[in-house]
Amino acid sequence: MITLRDITVWDTGETIDLTIPEGTAMPDGDYDATGLTLAPGFADPHVHFRDPGQTYKESMVSGCEAAASGGYTDVLIMPNTVPAMDGETLADPEAPGAREVLDAGCDNVIDYLQHYESIHKVDLPVRYDLCVCASKGRVGHEATELDHWRRYMPGQDDESKDRYQLAHPVTAISDDGSAVTPQILDDVLAMTRESGLYLIEHCEHHDTGAVNEGPVSRKLGVPGIPEDTELKVVERDIAKARETGVHIHFQHVSTAISFDAIRKAKAEGLPITCETAPHYLALCDEALLEYGTLAKMNPPLRSEADRQATIAAIADGTVDLLATDHAPHTLDEKKLGFLEAPNGIIGLECAYGVCHKVLVDGGHISDKRLIELMSVEPMRLMGHEPTDVTALLDEQNGNGEPGAKRTLDLGALDTATAAGIGLAVLNTGEAWTVDPEQFHSKARNTPFGGWHVTGRPLATIIGTRLVFSRIAR
Ligand SMILES: [Zn+2]
Numbered sequence: 001m002i003t004l005r006d007i008t009v010w011d012t013g014e015t016i017d018l019t020i021p022e023g024t025a026m027p028d029g030d031y032d033a034t035g036l037t038l039a040p041g042f043a044d045p046h047v048h049f050r051d052p053g054q055t056y057k058e059s060m061v062s063g064c065e066a067a068a069s070g071g072y073t074d075v076l077i078m079p080n081t082v083p084a085m086d087g088e089t090l091a092d093p094e095a096p097g098a099r100e101v102l103d104a105g106c107d108n109v110i111d112y113l114q115h116y117e118s119i120h121k122v123d124l125p126v127r128y129d130l131c132v133c134a135s136k137g138r139v140g141h142e143a144t145e146l147d148h149w150r151r152y153m154p155g156q157d158d159e160s161k162d163r164y165q166l167a168h169p170v171t172a173i174s175d176d177g178s179a180v181t182p183q184i185l186d187d188v189l190a191m192t193r194e195s196g197l198y199l200i201e202h203c204e205h206h207d208t209g210a211v212n213e214g215p216v217s218r219k220l221g222v223p224g225i226p227e228d229t230e231l232k233v234v235e236r237d238i239a240k241a242r243e244t245g246v247h248i249h250f251q252h253v254s255t256a257i258s259f260d261a262i263r264k265a266k267a268e269g270l271p272i273t274c275e276t277a278p279h280y281l282a283l284c285d286e287a288l289l290e291y292g293t294l295a296k297m298n299p300p301l302r303s304e305a306d307r308q309a310t311i312a313a314i315a316d317g318t319v320d321l322l323a324t325d326h327a328p329h330t331l332d333e334k335k336l337g338f339l340e341a342p343n344g345i346i347g348l349e350c351a352y353g354v355c356h357k358v359l360v361d362g363g364h365i366s367d368k369r370l371i372e373l374m375s376v377e378p379m380r381l382m383g384h385e386p387t388d389v390t391a392l393l394d395e396q397n398g399n400g401e402p403g404a405k406r407t408l409d410l411g412a413l414d415t416a417t418a419a420g421i422g423l424a425v426l427n428t429g430e431a432w433t434v435d436p437e438q439f440h441s442k443a444r445n446t447p448f449g450g451w452h453v454t455g456r457p458l459a460t461i462i463g464t465r466l467v468f469s470r471i472a473r
Pocket residue numbers: 176177178202251252298299
């Protein structure tokens with residue numbers, strides 16, 4: 001058993017003892033946790049774990065380990081796997097990535113990822129849900145068929161499901177990597193409404209260009225992506241949310257003009273939410289000059305004015321939550337140059353430090369608000385209740401002596417309550433330097449290597465188990 005003495009509860013400031021019955025992440029015993037913060041675990045509704053199909057970049061194992069070491073307890077896996085996670089039975093065993101799925105006795109990628117732990121005999125350190133494609137093959141020609149994947153949703157014939165199916169349901173729809181194409185948008189919205197799920201939109205479309213259009217793209221001699229490539233999709237989808245009432249969640253919003261449109265639509269009461277990612281609040285397109293393709297992503301890093309607008313949108317509540325868009329690629333792939341290198345960077349293992357440095361140290365939001373943006377809000381979007389430490393303390397300690405130190409004993413929870421526990425131990429004041437070589441991810445594609453940041457996740461707890469720790473005695 002591990003006991004963390006005198007840890008501070010993130011929202012009330014109460015000092016408590018926390019006992020954790022299981023976990024090999026650190027030796028049993030008592031630890032002085034004075035000054036550390038106990039928060040609900042971070043949740044990321046936007047990660048790419050490249051499994052199946054591109055496990056040389058990342059796998060479910062390395063991706064989940066990266067998440068746990070970043071303080072995350074819950075993630076939503078995007079469907080641009082190879083083959084794509086569209087719910088269709090894999091017909092061609094020779095198609096890229098199909099063999100892994102078929103050899104495991106699964107008939108599609110959803111089935112494979114739901115049973116990943118039993119197939120590979122591993123115990124993954126974070127909880128995950130799955131996102132199904134909006135279009136078959138994620139190529140934008142034809143909407144996926146609800147009848148082919150409805151059974152993977154929560155509440156659909158749950159009595160006949162095994163524990164893996166129950167643990168990893170399909171909870172959202174997206175063609176992330178691309179915006180839903182105009183020709184299938186109405187079909188996708190009808191399907192989304194019928195399913196009762198929500199649509200996650202990669203709200204960006206451009207036919208040409210590799211980096212933000214402006215002085216930097218001209219200096220580099222690389223074709224630019226105009227700023228309204230995002231706004232066009234945002235405006236189109238706001239109109240659709242108004243027309244259909246379907247909840248649309250905008251991913252990785254990056255421009256001032258999009259935030260303005262979203263701000264207005266929210267004031268109207270439309271069912272939309274949005275996220276941005278650490279890189280859009282920490283970097284602008286000038287980073288391309290310093291970091292090269294390690295700063296290439298889609299949507300591209302925008303202007304400094306857009307970066308400032310992103311921070312303002314976080315501060316005023318237009319941004320609902322922070323997601324990383326954790327996108328692993330090899331450094332060889334990233335060396336291909338601005339035109340050819342794949343888009344995206346990894347984010348799970350330094351997101352909290354980078355966001356804390358820019359947003360909290362920068363005086364834009366409080367420590368508490370950052371935790372809401374990284375755990376409470378994304379958990380709710382994903383359909384889960386964030387762990388309420390104070391409610392658990394009340395339950396276990398009753399009306400004890402006023403002022404007496406209370407203990408949260410995870411070992412005393414009933415099975416159902418324990419199953420919902422997700423906690424992170426944070427040192428909100430720790431200054432540290434990002435070293436990608438220490439990452440648990442297989443990938444190293446980040447521009448944040450060498451950055452001096454503050455705020456560090458120290459331990460991650462799922463259920464009654466300590467799954468990750470860097471706490472020193
Ligand atoms: Zn995207």
